[in-house]
Amino acid sequence: MAMNQNAIHTLNMSRIEWLQERTKGLGGSDAGVVLGLNKYKTAFELWLEKTGQVEPQEIDSEAIYWGNEMENVVAKEFEKRTGKKVRRANFMFSHPNFPFIKANVDRMVVGESAVLECKTASAYLSKEWEGDEIPATYLVQVQHYLGVTGKEKAYIAVLIGGNRFVWKEIERDEELINMIFEAEKHFWTYHVEQNIPPELDGSSAAEQYLKEKYAMAEKDKEIVLPSEVKDLIEQYEQIKKDADLIKKAKTEIENKIKSELKEAEKGIVDSFIVTWKNQTQQRVDSKALKEKFPDIYQQVLKETSFRKFQIKEAK
Template structure:
């Protein structure tokens, strides 16, 4: 392949804040999937805010999973060596593409004696289907191809501990067509958005939802805005969608009722393609109004206050 990565900064004894500063000098492997719209934890607008240094200081939605991913990295790497016989080593540096300076890489491991690397992951049991057969989740596939673009590696291995008790490892071959695609979209993102400080269009992902909540947590009762024609179009679209969703909700209820009528007293039914259940179950709830009236001290002691800013709209009269 010929491409050999430059060392932007050694990470040996590098403080976390300093590491973040250098990391934001370009786009890393996890950013690649986000820019392509395949990362469920990060959206393009979140990447943009991070790179210009204006991302709010919030805990990630998957903080616990991220913590255990870091803790288990060494274990996953050691098990990879035990199962494959391939020795690995750390590369304690932020690597940089020699031609595209905005392409960076913080790799987990490099394979000793081979032009290959290793990415270590942990995954929830609920995501096990994403790893069936030869499948690799899209965001991770792009992450590994990004690393190959930066380092010039011929292949990249990915090892994952699923649900804490199932170990999977796979080899991803270098894909020049996919690498060219990554270079293209990353170059466009960096030059057209980060350099020009022009934010990309916000999307409907959970990551974008969390970003908006963190940026604008409280409303100002004294502030009103006259919205532009773009906002008018968005509201018209939302209004139309609301009517369509109401119709779909009614249709959904109709189909469900027809199935319930068919099941009658039966708890379970099946077709060639589906299994359906209609089980009896109990749910206990606390009568909060009565508790507040009869035991106000207990109510206050266990009352949990949550903040939100629901978006509501109606047609002006």
């Protein structure tokens, strides 16, 4: 399926210019976040980035270097294993009808209507790649690319644990592409352009957002909360009880394992390594400092202000 493309040449772009261009829309790696499939970033965190309220988290130059190097390794190995040829795209593509939907494709496959996405994965995640399996966030990423570029298929190649290479073919799925684009259009036009936050989640970014937005409470101000807050409070109390049970269960298991380790610092079973090591920390004894050096103690005191959240039942 051919599709007209709007594209920006990226070959001579600096890293900063490339990152700035990315903030103007949603790329393939954002698709899984918008759909709630990404384990490492939430839609709320993405909204903060795209509205310029926080700087996008950028990895250091060393990580960028090795990321590019491993992308090259994976692409070259794909060529060896398949006999296909690939080339860099050197363009940031945009959907012709929705310019905020963008695509930064790793490689184009020569002589085919296809793209190649290159990945590396930890050995601990190898089960996610067994058989025909592809992590959901990567599947929507490549379908996003197919939707933007108009290509018919994608290949995804991954180096797992540094010593296992896997590649898979992914056919264009029009229904999934439409679903992805509908979610992205809603996210961009409703949340980003109108600056309306997505539903708050449990991320530290959401917590920080509320902390900064409502830093100071109006003394003695009291409001009647909407009735649905009672359901949230009941959920909150139940989760607290469950958390206590989980903590006890976790401690019980830890104790049983520790009793097997005894004086050993390390234990091995199957593919798991368990350690119970001695560690030493040095901390200021504030009580002793206050008693022995009261003047110095007063000089180093630091006042902090915060809003304490608490739920208790009225009597």
